[in-house]
Amino acid sequence: MNRNNLFLGITVIITLTTLVAGFFDLSIFNTISANLVNWSVVIGLVALATAIISLMRMHVKRIMTRRREWFYSLYFIVVFTAVCSIGLIYSSRGQPFMYVVNNILVPLSTTIYSLLGLWMATAAYRAFRVRSIDSTILLVTGIIVLLGSTSFGAAISPVFARITIFIRLIPTTAASRGILISGGLGAIALGIRILLGVERGHIPGQSK
Amino acid sequence: MKPGLAVDLFVLVAVSFITIYFIAKSHDKKYYLRNIAGLEAIEEAVGRATEMDKIVHFIPGITGLNNSRSAVTFSGLEVLNYVSRTVANYGAKLLVTIRNVMVLPVAQEVVRNAYSSIGKINSFDYNSVQFLTDNQFAYATAVRSILQEGQVAANIMVGSFFAESLMITESRTSCRGDSDRWNYQRNPASFFYYYL
Amino acid sequence: MAGTWIAAICTLGLMSFVIKDSPLYRLAEYTFLAVGTAYSFVLSLERLNPVIITPIKQGKYTIFIPVALGLLLYSRFFRGKQWLMGFPISVTIGVGLGLSLKGIVSSEIVKQLSDTYTSIGSLEGVLIFVGVICVILFFYFSRSNTGANPPVLAVARKIGRVFLMIAFGCMFSNVILSRMTLLLGRIKFLLGDWLNII
Secondary structure (H helix, E strand, C coil): CCHHHHHHHHHHHHHHHHHHHHHCCCHHHHHHHHHHHHHHHHHHHHCHHHHHHHHHHHHHHHHHCCCCCHHHHHHHHHHHHHHHHHHHHHCCCCHHHHHHHHHHHHHHHHHHHHHHHHHHHHHHHHHCCCCCHHHHHHHHHHHHHHHHCCHHHHHHCCHHHHHHHHHHHCHHHHHHHHHHHHHHHHHHHHHHHHHHCCCCCCCCCCCC | CCCCCHHHHHHHHHHHHHHHHHHHHCCCCCCCCCCCHHHHHHHHHHHHHHHHCCEEEEECCCCCCCCCCHHHHHHHHHHHHHHHHHHHHHCCEEEEEECCCCHHHHHHHHHHHHHHHCCCHHHCCHHHEEECCCCHHHHHHHHHHHHHCCCEEEEEEECCCCCHHHHHHHCHHHHCCEEEEECCCCCHHHHHHHCC | CHHHHHHHHHHHHHHHHHCCCCHHHHHHHHHHHHHHHHHHHHHHHHHHHHHHHHHHHCCCHHHHHHHHHHHHHHHHHCCCCHHHHHHHHHHHHHHHHHHHHHHHHHHHHHHHHHHHHHHHHCHHHHHHHHHHHHHHHHCCCCCCCCCCCCHHHHHHHHHHHHHHHHHHHHHHHHHHHHHHHHHHHHHHHHHHHHCCCC
16 A cells, blocks of 8 residues: 555545544544544644744744844744743743733734724725626625614614615525535535545645 | 434535546546636736746635634645646745644645646745744734735635735735635625635 | 833834834734734643643553654654655544534535525525525536526526625625724723823
8 A cells, every 4th residue: 555545544534433423423433533633633732843943944044144124033033932931931821921911912913903994994995996787786785784784874864774684684694605505515525525535735745 | 323413414425426426527528617717817826926036925724624614724725736836837936824833734745746746846945835823813914014025926815714814915005916815705805806 | 001001002003004114013013923923832832731741641641642643743854754744634634624524514504505495485585595596506617607508597697696796795894893893992992091081
């Protein structure tokens, strides 16, 4: 048996075991499946260092070759090392680490999340031009739903709220379900292709 | 059988058999596939990046391989295979940025196999597939920074994305490149598929 | 007090991007990267104890199997031994495929189809049913829109496209509203908690 078929065989056996455990109440399969899921978590944890090594190599290379704005890479390594040290010495629940998280990470995350509104507005400014019927429909629907969801729209007319409810109830539901069903069928087809060995790009040493 | 799952199992088996049937038939008969603008745009984007001597940037989604969204990540990795072969054929430069730890070695193997399949294994560099960070928006910020350096001519994103995808595609105006973004999931930003 | 100032400087640093890409923004960006990565790294290292070390102390030595598989991923750094990575990759992909196939069938196909079918009794249900069929046909790629194909397919695709555009417009508006709420929250923090203006 060559290596590629061995790896494919492992994938098939594990997939079928997990599927059988998902559909049938057989204690042996449930136990094996639970263990396999736990194993994949452990593999991910042990593999963490490969990702950190890759990241550090990239930044160290930028510093050594004095690439543009290399000092930011130095700053990254210093801050990363400092925060990791704080977390490992005082634990992630310790006050120093929580201080860093609450006063640096949380405000930064929330700010980025909130800036998405601005980015959406700029994207809409470019995208919402009446170039075709499609963009017109998108623009008109967006405006109606925006007005229908705010007190400003209610002050103009109660019709906006009623149309918004209709839009949310019918076209949005239908489109969402259609997209999910189509995507789900495609995902199953892709899974079958991987299990049959048609798609082998992820297996080491495999070339088509 | 677990209660209430008979229909699910039937659907899974039926769709699987239909898929297997058409895969078997496809060896004898060439099926018509209508033009998918996104696929054609990939080759065009890689060609443009080669002419400009700049990088093709690819993201195979931000979720991992051991959860219910792994199927979407697999689809991203399959397109990465295609993009890698196209990039290798054209002799362009590829940069793949990864958010999930387990996707990193798989993506590296996908790209390596793609280069190897067309006999250009010497052009492959493991550093072309990089892990940036595990944090969703920190990852998007890092990708924006890469795109704005001006060395990226094409940005291709195929896989599982959420709100951070909007951040990344909005940096397109700065890098003056092109951006193809596919995301079949029902999330708020998916409408940009039609306008990028 | 110092914490509020640090949070405010970080917030303003990231927001400064709206005006111009500046060193303050770059510092805030790299701080975000470094702290975010370190946070995930520390949490992952702390998970080593309950997931690996505790089972070993309890005598569950089978945990050495996934540990060994995870260590095989480092074979990437040894010339000629990269093929060993196939073992952990195959296990991870097998688990992922199994979980996703089961999850997708249940949540994305059967549930959606059954909800669509059971609601047909009303006018809204019929409209949703027609919409779902048209959207699915929109993603049917192996027939062209023209030529010797049923014109109903072209019509269904057009209707599907209209449904999709309306849905995307609605989703866009919903997201704009929620993000603007968050933006107002940050502005309130800056003007209230930091500058005590409001």
